[in-house]
Amino acid sequence: MIRAHVLICGGTGCTSSGSKKIQEAFEQNIAAAGLEEEVKLVQTGCFGLCALGPVVIVYPDGTFYSRVTTDDVKEIVEEHLLKGRPVERLVYSDTGAEEVVEAASVSLNDTAFYKSQNRVVLRNCGVIDPENIDEYIAMDGYAALGKVLTEMKPEDVIQTVLDSGLRGRGGGGFPTGLKWKFCAPNKAAQKYVVCNADEGDPGAFMDRSVLEGDPHCIIEAMAIAGYAVGATKGYVYVRAEYPIAVARLQKAIDQANEYGLLGKDIFGSGFDFDLQIRLGAGAFVCGEETALMTSIEGNRGEPRPRPPFPAVKGLYNSPTVENNVETFANIPQIILKGADWFKTMGTEKAPGTKVFALGGKIEHTGLVEISMGTTLRHIIEDIGGGIPNGKKFKAAQTGGPSGGCIPESLIDTEVDFDNLTAIGCMMGSGGLIVMDEDNCMVDMAKFFLEFTVDESCGKCTPCRVGTKRLLEMLDKITEGKATLEDLDKLEELCYYIKQNSLCGLGQTAPNPVLATLKFFRDEYVAHVVDKKCPAGVCKDLLTFVIDKDKCIGCGLCARNCPVGAIEKTDYIAPGHKLASYNIDTTKCIKCGVCIGNCKFKAISKV
Amino acid sequence: MKSLAELQAIKDKMKDKVVIREGASSTRVVVGMATCGIAAGARPVLGAFVEAVNEGGLAQSVTVSQTGCVGLCQYEPIVEVYEAGKDKVTYVKMTADKAKEVVEKHLKGGKVVTEYTVANCE
Numbered sequence: 001m002i003r004a005h006v007l008i009c010g011g012t013g014c015t016s017s018g019s020k021k022i023q024e025a026f027e028q029n030i031a032a033a034g035l036e037e038e039v040k041l042v043q044t045g046c047f048g049l050c051a052l053g054p055v056v057i058v059y060p061d062g063t064f065y066s067r068v069t070t071d072d073v074k075e076i077v078e079e080h081l082l083k084g085r086p087v088e089r090l091v092y093s094d095t096g097a098e099e100v101v102e103a104a105s106v107s108l109n110d111t112a113f114y115k116s117q118n119r120v121v122l123r124n125c126g127v128i129d130p131e132n133i134d135e136y137i138a139m140d141g142y143a144a145l146g147k148v149l150t151e152m153k154p155e156d157v158i159q160t161v162l163d164s165g166l167r168g169r170g171g172g173g174f175p176t177g178l179k180w181k182f183c184a185p186n187k188a189a190q191k192y193v194v195c196n197a198d199e200g201d202p203g204a205f206m207d208r209s210v211l212e213g214d215p216h217c218i219i220e221a222m223a224i225a226g227y228a229v230g231a232t233k234g235y236v237y238v239r240a241e242y243p244i245a246v247a248r249l250q251k252a253i254d255q256a257n258e259y260g261l262l263g264k265d266i267f268g269s270g271f272d273f274d275l276q277i278r279l280g281a282g283a284f285v286c287g288e289e290t291a292l293m294t295s296i297e298g299n300r301g302e303p304r305p306r307p308p309f310p311a312v313k314g315l316y317n318s319p320t321v322e323n324n325v326e327t328f329a330n331i332p333q334i335i336l337k338g339a340d341w342f343k344t345m346g347t348e349k350a351p352g353t354k355v356f357a358l359g360g361k362i363e364h365t366g367l368v369e370i371s372m373g374t375t376l377r378h379i380i381e382d383i384g385g386g387i388p389n390g391k392k393f394k395a396a397q398t399g400g401p402s403g404g405c406i407p408e409s410l411i412d413t414e415v416d417f418d419n420l421t422a423i424g425c426m427m428g429s430g431g432l433i434v435m436d437e438d439n440c441m442v443d444m445a446k447f448f449l450e451f452t453v454d455e456s457c458g459k460c461t462p463c464r465v466g467t468k469r470l471l472e473m474l475d476k477i478t479e480g481k482a483t484l485e486d487l488d489k490l491e492e493l494c495y496y497i498k499q500n501s502l503c504g505l506g507q508t509a510p511n512p513v514l515a516t517l518k519f520f521r522d523e524y525v526a527h528v529v530d531k532k533c534p535a536g537v538c539k540d541l542l543t544f545v546i547d548k549d550k551c552i553g554c555g556l557c558a559r560n561c562p563v564g565a566i567e568k569t570d571y572i573a574p575g576h577k578l579a580s581y582n583i584d585t586t587k588c589i590k591c592g593v594c595i596g597n598c599k600f601k602a603i604s605k606v
Numbered sequence: 607m608k609s610l611a612e613l614q615a616i617k618d619k620m621k622d623k624v625v626i627r628e629g630a631s632s633t634r635v636v637v638g639m640a641t642c643g644i645a646a647g648a649r650p651v652l653g654a655f656v657e658a659v660n661e662g663g664l665a666q667s668v669t670v671s672q673t674g675c676v677g678l679c680q681y682e683p684i685v686e687v688y689e690a691g692k693d694k695v696t697y698v699k700m701t702a703d704k705a706k707e708v709v710e711k712h713l714k715g716g717k718v719v720t721e722y723t724v725a726n727c728e
Contacts, residue, residue, distance in 0.1 A: 084639035084672020138620035
């Protein structure tokens with residue numbers, strides 16, 4: 001009889017930090033201890049605390065082990081599973097409490113990271129085995145589909161989603177119910193439901209985690225959408241770069257077909273729904289809805305002008321509903337618990353929760369789900385654990401290459417679609433990159449522009465040529481060759497691209513530049529006028545110097561310099577025995593190796 | 607899947623198997639599993655509790671887990687039952703048969719099996 005469950009994270013983050021080997025080690029050690037009959041091993045989806053992976057949770061206690069190595073497994077099995085003594089040195093203990101009263105009771109729900117999260121979309125991630133449909137059913141899975149097919153009319157379903165106020169989580173924030181309502185009355189021989197899982201923003205991995213941790217909820221939601229709008233075919237468009245997500249989703253689709261939860265006459269209602277996966281080849285533009293559908297049709301992924309909107313003329317010119325993974329993940333819960341329940345969370349104009357992928361200069365890199373309207377400060381300082389190494393917060397970047405940044409002065413902004421748009425930023429799909437004083441905002445804007453230049457599909461000129469010119473201007477600024485006049489031209493070109501591009505990619509591509517210009521114009525000015533990079537990032541504007549009075553003459557820097565740019569001088573600083581060193585700036589390539597080697601902090605960037 | 611009843615049947619069958627992951631329930635049965643407890647035969651006691659709780663349909667309301675040495679090694683195997691709003695009950699010198707009896711009378715019937723408690727131990 002099973003008395004304990006060992007949950008091992010099998011998300012992409014923990015898999016790359018070795019969770020597969022941990023799982024094998026558990027299998028061996030549990031067998032060696034003769035506990036196979038008593039302990040069950042479960043591979044789950046992402047728990048969210050990716051920075052602390054591989055993550056292992058032992059139930060019923062809920063003990064949360066972080067950074068487990070294969071060498072630790074034997075100890076966990078022998079001490080915890082056999083004798084009931086949690087291995088305290090491995091227990092993640094950031095509870096936010098003054099002191100841990102009883103170490104054995106440190107469960108993940110007590111940690112500062114999880115405590116103030118509100119997990120709706122991620123409710124099953126890290127709880128169930130995503131490859132086992134029965135476990136999903138045990139967590140009320142497919143009950144919403146059953147309810148819809150046996151008790152509700154299609155228009156009731158649409159009304160419920162409308163009433164809930166759910167808005168598209170892919171970044172646009174368009175009301176989901178409205179999208180469905182537009183599609184439903186359009187007559188066609190075949191209509192489609194499409195799930196956009198082409199998550200392309202650098203640093204964003206919300207949708208991947210949902211697909212990896214709870215693939216059945218997407219299947220269920222898409223079938224519900226199909227019933228609501230009268231579509232019998234669905235496609236999930238997912239990037240080929242997400243192999244684990246693709247494999248689990250395919251397995252889930254196969255299981256659902258086997259159980260008759262997909263296919264013909266579901267729940268004896270006469271409703272048929274067929275679902276297939278289409279792999280994206282990694283073009284960012286295919287996350288744009290019309291380009292995505294063009295790609296599913298087998299053509300080169302390029303957007304087309306709207307209107308007609310997909311609800312009228314979408315995939316194969318048929319009426320199509322397209323929603324993002326996270327949007328779909330909300331649907332079964334809304335059906336089961338009702339629109340009013342959904343509206344108890346979040347803000348008036350943006351009910352519900354939002355999943356964010358926390359990255360950059362933050363203690364807890366990972367996945368968090370918070371109610372809409374939570375302040376950025378709470379997300380970064382309390383849940384995210386703040387900035388490492390005592391550095392100062394500078395800005396948070398949201399929305400990836402389409403988004404903007406939020407400076408420190410606006411850190412108390414309550415996060416929702418409208419508030420972020422109001423301050424010239426955008427919610428985006430949920431990537432949240434934290435930057436500290438060591439990040440140069442011009443360099444950040446340049447990074448995203450490089451990305452959009454690479455990813456522009458080339459169909460329309462404002463985007464294809466415009467973004468390239470923008471990048472060249474930014475290059476000029478970071479090289480110290482720009483004038484103040486260039487800053488005005490930069491801004492003008494940004495607005496031109498925004499107004500004239502065909503699709504969302506081009507229309508939002510200048511956002512990182514505009515946002516940084518708005519909030520960090522002084523940094524641009526410093527690059528242009530003073531020819532200095534205040535954060536010490538832009539290489540062309542830096543000079544590496546050795547403070548001759550701090551240098552003790554050990555020569556470590558000179559020995560490690562890859563280009564031999566550091567030489568001994570004649571000067572011996574007072575109190576030192578050896579002559580100090582000097583950097584020949586004409587030879588220096590500004591790689592920074594010398595700074596890393598100097599133990600006396602005698603080298604600096606100016 | 608042709609009916610909601612079929613779905614419900616799978617859910618009922620699975621619910622007890624995943625409920626363990628919802629964390630500790632209001633009632634907790636804790637078996638002392640330090641060296642002293644194991645030496646005195648705590649493992650079969652633990653097994654008996656898990657089995658009886660599941661078979662008795664109590665999986666959703668009772669959590670069975672382990673703990674270390676309680677400090678009364680001569681009375682092992684020791685089992686403590688925590689119920690919300692009630693005093694902790696400590697059973698000593700437990701066996702698998704006694705465990706089944708405790709599940710039946712105490713956890714299901716609500717009556718403490720006083721003859722096995724620490725208070726009645728010589």
